[in-house]
Amino acid sequence: MGCPFLKETRTRNCRAMPARRGIVCEATAAATDKCLTAAHATCPVLAERNVSPSPTGRCPLLDETLVQYCAAAQTPKYIPFSQSQITRCGSSAHRYCEMYLSLARPSLDRPDAVANIDGIDLPERLSYTPNHLWLDVEEDGMCHIGVDGLLASVLAQVDRVHFITVRGTCRPSAVISAHGVDWPVTFPKTVLLERPNLYLRADPGRLLRDCYRTGWLFEGWELPADNGRDAGLMRGARAAAWMRAEVQRLNERVHRLAGTRHAGVFALAGDGGSLAPGFASALSRDEILEVLHEFFSPQRGWMHE
Numbered sequence: 001m002g003c004p005f006l007k008e009t010r011t012r013n014c015r016a017m018p019a020r021r022g023i024v025c026e027a028t029a030a031a032t033d034k035c036l037t038a039a040h041a042t043c044p045v046l047a048e049r050n051v052s053p054s055p056t057g058r059c060p061l062l063d064e065t066l067v068q069y070c071a072a073a074q075t076p077k078y079i080p081f082s083q084s085q086i087t088r089c090g091s092s093a094h095r096y097c098e099m100y101l102s103l104a105r106p107s108l109d110r111p112d113a114v115a116n117i118d119g120i121d122l123p124e125r126l127s128y129t130p131n132h133l134w135l136d137v138e139e140d141g142m143c144h145i146g147v148d149g150l151l152a153s154v155l156a157q158v159d160r161v162h163f164i165t166v167r168g169t170c171r172p173s174a175v176i177s178a179h180g181v182d183w184p185v186t187f188p189k190t191v192l193l194e195r196p197n198l199y200l201r202a203d204p205g206r207l208l209r210d211c212y213r214t215g216w217l218f219e220g221w222e223l224p225a226d227n228g229r230d231a232g233l234m235r236g237a238r239a240a241a242w243m244r245a246e247v248q249r250l251n252e253r254v255h256r257l258a259g260t261r262h263a264g265v266f267a268l269a270g271d272g273g274s275l276a277p278g279f280a281s282a283l284s285r286d287e288i289l290e291v292l293h294e295f296f297s298p299q300r301g302w303m304h305e
């Protein structure tokens with residue numbers, strides 16, 4: 001299903017013009033337009049080029065193209081119909097478009113099914129890697145990758161996102177700088193990477209604030225050769241059970257860390273049970289690295305292959 005803001009129209013070009021610039025066809029113009037009626041015979045360009053007028057009534061130098069454009073954009077850019085099929089506008093991937101999300105507010109109309117596992121959101125349509133990244137694959141193979149709710153909850157704030165891979169066949173990788181630590185995140189499967197989310201350079205906070213939508217990290221295409229190799233990807237009930245175990249294990253890990261330090265240093269909930277979002281800010285640099293290595297290391301994904 002394509003984006004509701006994606007519209008179709010026709011543009012016209014005169015082949016005799018040195019700079020081809022598509023002019024949008026008005027539906028009502030056909031009857032009076034000189035290029036589309038017998039009046040084209042009087043056009044001086046035809047005589048200049050020694051081209052005979054057409055008996056069909058339509059100028060032989062006229063080209064018409066079916067194009068699509070974004071009705072939400074202030075200055076629409078017309079692209080040939082065939083190309084829109086390979087952009088996110090023509091597929092369900094439009095749900096990651098900045099403009100679509102800000103104008104359509106889809107979460108209010110058709111909320112995605114989201115499980116909540118001990119305070120961590122887990123959208124059910126996504127697949128998850130053991131190192132806490134998510135993957136969303138469309139019917140046509142276009143995919144998006146981001147960090148999951150647990151990593152977002154642990155860090156809660158991020159200073160910078162640096163993209164290591166930006167294009168080509170690779171395991172998409174980035175470095176997240178947060179709480180004085182530079183942490184590499186690598187998707188364990190090879191994909192054909194189309195582009196990283198460059199908006200994160202200007203506003204890295206959305207990586208965690210809106211980790212399942214505008215905070216996506218990479219856009220690309222799933223490789224057919226990788227079908228069947230899931231690199232430990234989990235979905236549905238399996239993902240929910242795994243996340244429950246991860247949250248519990250993380251709680252226990254941080255309580256063990258807390259046991260080695262003064263009471264009250266950690267931002268734990270009042271009942272002593274669950275971790276408060278952003279608890280990483282209460283850890284030392286070495287402790288953050290220990291937790292990140294144990295739960296979010298790229299090796300956790302590769303070990304499943």
Ligand code: SF4
Binds near residue numbers: 072088100
């Ligand atoms: S640019 Fe965004 S809002 Fe516009 S048609 Fe494409 S997906 Fe929709």
